[in-house]
Structures are given as structure tokens and as C-alpha cells.
Amino acid sequence: MSAEPSPPxxxxxxxxxxxxxxNRPGARNALSPELMEELATVLETLDRTDGVRAIVVAGDEVAFAAGADIPAMRARSFQETLxxxxxxxxxxxxAIGLPLVAAVSGxxxxxxxELALSCDLIVASETAVFSQAEITLGIIPGGGATQRLARVAGKQRAMELVLTGRRFDAAEAHAMGLVNRVAAPGAWxxxxxxxxxxxAERPPLAVRFAKRAVLGADEGPIGIGLSLxxxxYEQSMATEDRVEGMTAFLERRExxxxxx
Incomplete structure (x- = not known):
């Protein structure tokens, strides 16, 4: 009997x-349609699972994800792309409401x-290497990189990275503000x-509210963000966790x- 295929x-x-x-180590975790569908479904399921308060998205030591599935993309027509x-x-x-932490190695x-940038925080190994290499294939990023890089690193750096497709390491990513923490190999x-x-130790409803509020800074003018x-904030004041948090503070307990 042949072994059942490992899930993506x-x-x-x-x-x-x-x-x-x-889990596509043989393809350096390239984002095949099957992997993308499975990952989105997994994250949506976890987002609705009682007791889950934060999610880490990771690859392996060699690769977080080495881009899209190029053979599949090459065969795709314009109409199919739409x-x-x-x-x-x-x-x-x-649309995931829980905080997503990308753990990037290789x-x-x-x-x-783009998947790492779509997460809310990034922890990168010293071995991590990033690149928006789409320009070298005759296309541009289609998963949000042009917008997220410009917001995080600024227009000038985003232009360079998107127009050249050059690689940059974890130290440079950290200096640009893309990465929250750089970890030693094996510790990422x-x-x-x-x-x-x-x-996950923080109040779960307040964490969801806080994530939405911070993302609002990227999605519109400051006036709209402040209103959001x-x-x-007013919704968080209506929660039982707010009463518990303030009571615990006054009672000097966890x-x-x-x-x-």
C-alpha cells in the first residue's frame, strides 16, 4: 500500500x-493553489475555534515559502487569472481576526x-532572505506587497525592492521595520x-479590537482611523474582561x- 500524501x-x-x-518541503513551500486553499481554510477554522487566541504561520528551516508555483502560473491565461x-x-x-505571527527562516x-507581510508580526531567523522577485518574471506583486511595503518601509525603499526584485536579509528587513524580531538560527x-x-495572555476581545484599530491606520486617512x-475602544469598555482587568489591577492579582 502506498502511504497517504502528507497534508500541505x-x-x-x-x-x-x-x-x-x-508543508511542501520538496518545493520549498511554494504557494500552490492547493496549499493556499488549505492554509486559508485552516486559518479561518482556527479563527473560529474557542480557546485559540493567536496563530503562528511558519515554514521550515530552509524556506518559509519560496514564492508562487511558477509552472502553474506560466500555464495560466489572462482570463483564468481573473x-x-x-x-x-x-x-x-x-480577514482573519486573530493576530498572525509569521515565523520566517530561509x-x-x-x-x-507577501504572506509574511500579510501577517501582523514577523519573527525572522538570521538566515531569512526576502525578495519581491515578481519583476524578474515579467509581472508585479499581486498579494499586497506594493501597498504593504510602501506603508511599512516607505515609498523609496518599496520602489527599489519592487522594481529590482533584489534580495535582502533579516537584518535589513528589521532595519526597515518589516521584521519585529531577529532570532538566531534554530531559535526562530x-x-x-x-x-x-x-x-495570547492578553484579553482576547481586546486583542481583536486592537488589531482592527491598528490595521485601520493603513486603510484610510487618520480621521477615519481615529473614529474606528x-x-x-467603546466596544472594549462594554466587555466583562474590561471589568475583570481593572478589578484585578486594583486587587493586585492576575x-x-x-x-x-
Missing amino acids: VLVEREGHVALARL THPTARFWPRIA YAFGGGC LDEALDLARTI ERRL PQWRGR
């Missing part, structure tokens, strides 16, 4: 933190770099999980978050 995404859970690992299921992948990732090229996943655990923040 492996899921583990430890307490309030879930880990979703891309209706292809992968076009829905990026909005689905952007290659994060093209769509792989533990560092990402540790960051996710810290977030105020509405989310709060017991209930997500209500």
Missing part, C-alpha cells in the same frame, strides 16, 4: 496558541514574502511562539480573561 499544512496547538506550518481561486486567498488572509520570496520558531504566547479606534 500541518496544524499543532499548545494552549491558546496554534501553529500552522506550510477568476482563479487564488485571487480570493489574500482577502481571506486579511527563503521568503514573491508570494512567500521558539521566538515566534513565545511572542504569540505573550499576545474610538468605536473599538486577571482571568474569559473572552466576554
